Amino acid sequence: MTLTLFWKWAIAVFLVVLLAAFLALCKMAGSPKDAYGMLRYALPHMHRGNLKVGDDAPDARLLALDGTDHFHIRERTGNRPLVVIFGSYT
């Protein structure tokens, strides 16, 4: 009987915490739809990464705007500091 009561309370507390977390996420994201979007599409792709100041900058091949030519990030380094801006349109 006592154990059953304990589990009832445990489940109730868990649900309340879960609801509070979801409401907080909704507030942060803007709406329940945005909260879902953040959980489904954003968080899995956001990584702090292991790069540190002083590490060798990784190289990667990029495509030019003409859709034909390629170049490497590291081709643009060496003479002056290179500010690299990652982003998208949306």
Place this chain on the structure above:
Amino acid sequence: MVQIYNDYKEHADFLTVYVREAHPTDEWQMKSNVKDDVCYAQPKNLAQRVAIANDFIKRFRYPIAFGIDDIDNAAESAYSAWPERLYIIDESGRIAYRGGMGPFHYNPDEARAWLASRYGTVKHDPPAPAPALNSSDRTGAAGKGV
């Protein structure tokens, strides 16, 4: 970032890397994207990425050098760069500045501070105060931000 580019392009090189869309129509689209008419599905191939990148360049007359990440997202993965992030690579090819993860920790002012520490601060005149809206201004010109 364009302002920082204009301020320091004589001292540093700049490169924009276009990575996977953050808020495409088929994933987590934002109301602001609809309002701003920036509605694109997540590109499934490089041709689609190239098309969107060119739309962006044309719409904003974006002046900074531009490269498009491969469809396997190699650059994004190497730099943990999604959805947006800033780095500065020094002349020896090492990371000199690593910005925080966007959007919450994306802070161009930190990159500006790094450049300013090397090349000096570039000051801008504060924006002119908006004219007071009084009877003589009620001609339709007020509020246009000119």
